[in-house]
Amino acid sequence: MTEQQPLLHMQGITKEYFGNRVLTDVTLDINRGEVLGLVGENGAGKSTLMNILFGMSVIVQTGGYTGSVSIDGKEVNFQNPFDALKAGIGMVHQEFSLIPGFTATENILLNGEILHDNIVTKIFGPRLKTLNLPEMRAIAEKSIELLGVEISPDTLVAEMPVGHKQFTELAREIHRPEMKLLVLDEPTAVLTESEAQVLLTSLRRLAATGIAIIFITHRLQEILDICDRIVILRDGQVVKEVATSDTDIGQVAELMVGRSVSAKSAATEDYNESTETILSVDQLWVDMPGETVRDVSLEVHKGEIFGIGGLAGQGKLGIPNGIMGLYPAGGAVILHGKPTRLNDPAAALAAGMAFVSEDRRGVGLLLEEALDWNIAFTAMQAQNKFLRPLLGGLIQWRDDKAIQNVATEYIKALDIKCTSTDQPAQELSGGNQQKICLAKAFAVQPDVLFVSEPTRGIDVGAKALVLEALRTYNRKNGTTIIMISSELEELRSICDRIAIVDEGRIAGILPPSATAKEFGLLMIGKVKSEANSHE
Amino acid sequence: MTRKTGFKDTISRLFIGNAVPIMFIILIAFAIPLSGFSSGYLIQEMVTRLGRDSFLVLSLLLPIMAGMGLNFGIVLGAMSGQIGIILVTNWGISGVGGLFLAMAVATPLAVLMGWIAGVVLNRAKGREMVTSLILGYFINGVYQLVVLYIMGKIIPIKNSAIVLSRGYGIRNAIDLKGMRQSLDKLIPLKIGDIPIPVATFIFIALLCLFIWWFAKTKLGHDMRAVGQDMAVAEDSGIKVERTRIIAIILSTVLACYGQIIFLQNIGTLNTYNSHDQTATFAVAALLIGGASVVRASIPNVFIGVILFHLMFVVAPVAGKELMGSAMIGEYFRVFVSYGIIAVSIVLYSWKRVKERERARRSLRGTKEL
Amino acid sequence: MNSIRRFIEKAGWPRIIIAMLLLSLFIVAPSVGVRVDQSITDTIVRFGMNGILVLGMVPMVQTGCGLNFGLPLGIIAGLLGATISIELGLTGLAGFAGAMVLAAPFALLFGWSYGKLLNRVKGDEMMIATYVGFSSVSFMCMMWMLLPYHSSKMIWGYGGAGLRTTISLEGFWLHILDNFLTVRIGSNFMFPTGMILFFAFMALIMWAFFHTKTGTAMTAVGSNPDYARAAGINVDKMRTISVIMSTVYGAIGILVFQQSFGFIQLYNGPFFMALPAVAAILIGGASVNKANITNVVIGTILFQGILTMTPSVINSAIQSDLSEVVRIIVSDGMIVYALTRVTRKSR
Known part of the structure; x- marks a missing residue:
């Protein structure tokens, strides 16, 4: 390749969210016709980097960024995604952005329709121009053809298989003659293997026409198959930029998750493999949108802290949500040797399990209600605590005094910063809200406690406190804790064993002392696909 | 798919898709012989009522296209039209000229009303229908304030025939003698004994043509996109809120013209009641014609107007024959109007809940099924 | 300054404006010859x-079913x-109590089926409630004519079939509550x-109910249905209970x-009875998904105060009857305002 000016040049990009640095001095180049793979764990900064590129409003609203973005050597500063689109940068998101009742043609040219003039337009403006459907159809056809797939431009999107929807999205981006750079965020996540293969071939065809492509995926094999270069992000920094031919899957995986492990797990030392099994899960499936669990079997020992990790969308969050009855599930969950009823949150709670949801504001809290209610409610409803029977048990009267006492107790124990127990939960900071969620689960006094993403969206100081609270609770009460987290380091610092979930299945269970490479390979499904090929 | 099974499929789908109109046809088929009306009389009634009501019902189509549901706010347009008629009557301009002037005078008011409704509905996304209904009641209060207290006091009204004896406020009933059927009879034509309101039908045909053409414009196309998925439309750069406001403005203005056409046929303006049932009856007619909250077409309008009004004419007499009381029939037709709206909204909402579930399920992997 | 803003x-x-309006009406009243004590009596009555009827709004709002535009169902x-109580010839206290007891099974049945319906149409409750109300009122219009009532006090005298549009309670249980322990001061108060x-008794029951386990669960359902579900609560059951309660309160409310x-007003009488009740609770400070008994008391006093005062004061002042217009603008304006408030995103 001749020395030329790169198509896109991002120089020294640094971005902070509320004092939290998410990108540090990131520099990235991409040339015409090049396919660049962008990999990193969740929270490594991939999406923030792309948001900056597209001028998403969330960036401006949180104080902008430092560094520069240039296209063809000219510095740009997009104010919104439409500016980026005009400059020839397009993006295909993970979720489809299509109108179901429109045809492929109408979707490909959505808000970019080819229009006829007519008499009325002169008076009432361009929005009364009529659509030139034949010409639109021709453009759509050409765009689909460029991808090398066969989709009738007249098919309604609602009637398309998933793969065709993805291609329609792609066709929409590339129908514009000015398209230079295409960003694809996990485009193969919803596709079958053969569809994914077709897509990869299409992408190579596109690159051959001179379009540059940034390809974001966790499926490293795909990256190795089609990318020219790979950029690996970790903790907001580029840890490595490497030509595909100079690396292999193991190295990439290690770079992606690896970190010098300083916080050696103290729990590991007194962990005893031979203790009895408290919870066993057999062939669990859970229908949780975006976090489907397909076939999970595992055994959790009494008194341990069991970690479940894996990349986003692979199903790790589906496991607790399914066991606790929040999403349709099937299979067997056996607690204390007794099977529990699935799809019934009350049964799960009654059996002695509790759950701190990853969706703190959506599921975890009554935002408009006082803290004491938030803490006591689940225990009250599921276990009839904090109630006084009146008229010989005919009426279950709420014992406000007891509720307040238990709330005060936990607020003190967990050091929750609030004005009083009457404060509405929405007024607390993220970290303190999380502690309220913990208090709610502690108040149930469960035998098995599921904690899902306990440190998501809270600041560093609060993170340590939340983890400490969990560890203390585990030690003091002998409660078995199952912690689900996207942050491997967090799991390694507190858990006795860590299971990694990939594509809805357990890819493997490792001790926290296992190497980054071992974890990385499990996360990207390398181990599993090898195992499959032996079948 | 072979042609044979396709045919059988089409028939059964035709029945399921048009269950409501078919039910009404059966109902009416029983009621007509009971009522003892002659076919000549019924045909004449239907011709009259098609001319009278179609325009109003057509005004409901655009908001449905824009995904805003049944626009009960067309009463805002109806009230604008009535103010236009009151003013023109006050100025003493009659005939078809007065009619068009009334439309011209009412247009800016209808645009304003439509804009208000559009802005309000944009703030009540997801509950447009109930909001447009209550907004109609609210604006009715403002209308009464204007017509009953401000007209004759602040807005000068000289024509003593329309002013209350106390000196201000408009009388309960205004005789539109100059305007009565001025449009209907503009082009006189009689087939047999039945007078055909040719000019009115031309008007309605033009509106149908406009709606058909409008769906092919960029704006109409955008409306469909907004109606199906606001978020996707917004992401593609379509100005969603603006498009929704335009849909409501157009609907309101058309309803305003529709009400004027309606009133010239009736010949009397009941100042405080003429618009009361405008929305209910128009919506019920459209639904009886086979439309739903999210889908409505021009044929739905005409089938609906005919079926609804057949029932309307026939029910009291049939009730009298069957139950010995005309009131029963009258209550029955009111019940049907409200009932059909209730059932349609329930079915629509039910379907939406079901679809949401199905969409969720489609994300599920294939293995466990 | 800050505390004013916070207040x-x-x-x-809207509540402040309406309160000011009511206050100024009371201040102006004596100067246009309207007796304040009489007005206060009217407002209290x-x-x-x-x-x-307004209390009946609380349960459904609390469980997130929205404003109960389907109140006519309870009224029916x-x-x-x-x-039926009159038909059975019951009078006095027996008649009034009998009416309540006889209304109860209907209210339970209507409320239960109405609740089941609303559970299937989450998100559109208010629109459907409105039209369920309308269509059941018009259905009952036919029934009032057809049901086999015989009491001469209620059916049309001259050979006509069915019940009269208004039935006097004279001789049955007219003012049975009003006249109990009535305090009279002068001739006007x-x-x-x-x-x-x-009312206090009914409010107490409502208050107590929301202090039980079930009442607490209902509040949580309205506040965040996903949270409630995660705590093992049957959300649909709680919603149904709330609809039944609202309907029972509607039934008792109309009797009072x-x-x-x-008079008993049949036929089209109940058509628009929901709107004033909805408006009152909103004026009292409730939102589409949060309401309490204080909202009921404040809202009903303010709204009924306005309705009492505008005809008397404004009519005396400017010699024209604005009351109907004021009623429509205040009540429906308040409802539109509430509907356009941004509330918790519906899931």
Whole structure:
């Protein structure tokens, strides 16, 4: 390749969210016709980097960024995604952005329709121009053809298989003659293997026409198959930029998750493999949108802290949500040797399990209600605590005094910063809200406690406190804790064993002392696909 | 798919898709012989009522296209039209000229009303229908304030025939003698004994043509996109809120013209009641014609107007024959109007809940099924 | 300054404007020859008449079913109870109590099926409630003509079939609550102790209910259904209970209304009874998904106060009857305002 000016040049990009640095001095180049793979764990900064590129409003609203973005050597500063689109940068998101009742043609040219003039337009403006459907159809056809797939431009999107929807999205981006750079965020996540293969071939065809492509995926094999270069992000920094031919899957995986492990797990030392099994899960499936669990079997020992990790969308969050009855599930969950009823949150709670949801504001809290209610409610409803029977048990009267006492107790124990127990939960900071969620689960006094993403969206100081609270609770009460987290380091610092979930299945269970490479390979499904090929 | 099974499929789908109109046809088929009306009389009634009501019902189509549901706010347009008629009557301009002037005078008011409704509905996304209904009641209060207290006091009204004896406020009933059927009879034509309101039908045909053409414009196309998925439309750069406001403005203005056409046929303006049932009856007619909250077409309008009004004419007499009381029939037709709206909204909402579930399920992997 | 702003924020502009309006009406009243004591009496009586209907809004709002535009359903149950009680020849306290007891099964049945329906149409409750109300009222219009009532006090005298549009309660249970322990001061002030006590009793039951386990669960369902579900609560069951409660309160509410008003209004009578009740609770500071008994009391006093005062004061002042227009603008304006408030995103 001749020395030329790169198509896109991002120089020294640094971005902070509320004092939290998410990108540090990131520099990235991409040339015409090049396919660049962008990999990193969740929270490594991939999406923030792309948001900056597209001028998403969330960036401006949180104080902008430092560094520069240039296209063809000219510095740009997009104010919104439409500016980026005009400059020839397009993006295909993970979720489809299509109108179901429109045809492929109408979707490909959505808000970019080819229009006829007519008499009325002169008076009432361009929005009364009529659509030139034949010409639109021709453009759509050409765009689909460029991808090398066969989709009738007249098919309604609602009637398309998933793969065709993805291609329609792609066709929409590339129908514009000015398209230079295409960003694809996990485009193969919803596709079958053969569809994914077709897509990869299409992408190579596109690159051959001179379009540059940034390809974001966790499926490293795909990256190795089609990318020219790979950029690996970790903790907001580029840890490595490497030509595909100079690396292999193991190295990439290690770079992606690896970190010098300083916080050696103290729990590991007194962990005893031979203790009895408290919870066993057999062939669990859970229908949780975006976090489907397909076939999970595992055994959790009494008194341990069991970690479940894996990349986003692979199903790790589906496991607790399914066991606790929040999403349709099937299979067997056996607690204390007794099977529990699935799809019934009350049964799960009654059996002695509790759950701190990853969706703190959506599921975890009554935002408009006082803290004491938030803490006591689940225990009250599921276990009839904090109630006084009146008229010989005919009426279950709420014992406000007891509720307040238990709330005060936990607020003190967990050091929750609030004005009083009457404060509405929405007024607390993220970290303190999380502690309220913990208090709610502690108040149930469960035998098995599921904690899902306990440190998501809270600041560093609060993170340590939340983890400490969990560890203390585990030690003091002998409660078995199952912690689900996207942050491997967090799991390694507190858990006795860590299971990694990939594509809805357990890819493997490792001790926290296992190497980054071992974890990385499990996360990207390398181990599993090898195992499959032996079948 | 072979042609044979396709045919059988089409028939059964035709029945399921048009269950409501078919039910009404059966109902009416029983009621007509009971009522003892002659076919000549019924045909004449239907011709009259098609001319009278179609325009109003057509005004409901655009908001449905824009995904805003049944626009009960067309009463805002109806009230604008009535103010236009009151003013023109006050100025003493009659005939078809007065009619068009009334439309011209009412247009800016209808645009304003439509804009208000559009802005309000944009703030009540997801509950447009109930909001447009209550907004109609609210604006009715403002209308009464204007017509009953401000007209004759602040807005000068000289024509003593329309002013209350106390000196201000408009009388309960205004005789539109100059305007009565001025449009209907503009082009006189009689087939047999039945007078055909040719000019009115031309008007309605033009509106149908406009709606058909409008769906092919960029704006109409955008409306469909907004109606199906606001978020996707917004992401593609379509100005969603603006498009929704335009849909409501157009609907309101058309309803305003529709009400004027309606009133010239009736010949009397009941100042405080003429618009009361405008929305209910128009919506019920459209639904009886086979439309739903999210889908409505021009044929739905005409089938609906005919079926609804057949029932309307026939029910009291049939009730009298069957139950010995005309009131029963009258209550029955009111019940049907409200009932059909209730059932349609329930079915629509039910379907939406079901679809949401199905969409969720489609994300599920294939293995466990 | 800051505390004023906080107060305004908490009370909300519409409520403040309406309170100011009511206050100024009371201040102006004597100067245009309207007796304040008489006006206060009227306001209290109307508060007592409407209070329980407004109370009936609380359960459904609390469980997130929205404003109960389907209140006519409860009213119909009440009407059935009242007419059957008269048909059975019950009078006085027995008649009034009988009407309540007879209305109860209807209210339970209507509320239960209405609740089941609303559970299937989450997100559209208010629109469907409105039209369920409308269509059941018009359905009952036919039924009032067809049902086999015989009491000569209720059916059309001259050979016509069916019940009269208005039935006088004279000789049955007219003012049975109003006249209980009534306090009279002078010739213009009267305090309907019995009716207010009855309202207090009904409010107490509501208050107590929301202090039980089930009541607490209902509040949580309205506040965040996903949270409630995660705590093992059957969300649909709680919603159904709330709809049944609202309907029962509607039935009892209309009976209390009638004993003071003096007539049973059938046919189109219940058509628009939901709107004033909805408006009252909103004026009291409730939102589409949060309401309490204080909202009911404040809202009913303010709204009924306005309705009492505008005809008397404004008519005396400018010699024209603005009351109907004011009623429509205040009540429906308040509802539109509430509907356009941004609330928790619906899931």
